[in-house]
Amino acid sequence: MNVTITGRKVNLRDNFKELAVKKLSRFDRIFSENALAKVVVTLEKNRQTVEITITSEGMIYRAEATDYEMNDALDKVVSALGKQIRRNKAKLNKKVHSSVLEEYIEENPSDNDNDAGEFKIVRTKHFPVKPMSTSEAVLQMELLNHQFFMFRNQ
Structure with missing residues (x-):
């Protein structure tokens, strides 16, 4: 598993980075080698x-934890990820794993400049979208703990 560790408003020590990689290595047996883990620490x-x-x-899979100590927050978030994976293990085993074809939604520039003064685009995001069933999309939404999820129906 490839691990990327980022600190926002905080300088991360090497021993914390090593600890994070060590704790995430317990998930190596579950995920493939091309799995990507992003760790973001914020003060x-x-x-x-x-x-x-x-x-x-x-x-x-996404989890977040807040604590007064960075190591305690790391323990909590790794524990939450473990629970999330165990809880959805049965559903994940039933899912047929196939190669992921990622497609990007391209921004369609508006030809109508009449409304240009009324709205201002603050931020544009691009998301990889893959074809999936409705039940698979619901599972993803629950894993992310989001209220909505964009997907392309199979």
Whole structure:
């Protein structure tokens, strides 16, 4: 598993990075080698927030924890990811794993400039979209703990 560790408003020590890689290595047997884990550590008013997102074969797992100590927040978030994976293991085993074809939604520029003064585009995001069934999309939405999920119906 490839691990990327980023600190926002905080300098991360090497021993924390090594600890994060060590704790995430327990998921190596579950995910393929091309899985990507993103760890983001943020400092907010003496509270440390650790957010981990694991992407593997089109599935996305995400957890976040906040604590006064960075290591405690890391323990909590790894535990939450473990629970999330165990809880959905039966559903994931039933899912047929096929190669992921990622497609990007391209931004369609508007030809109508009459409304240009009314709205301002603040941020544009591009998302990889893969064909999936409705039940698979519901599973992804539950894993991410989101209220909506964009997908392309099979």
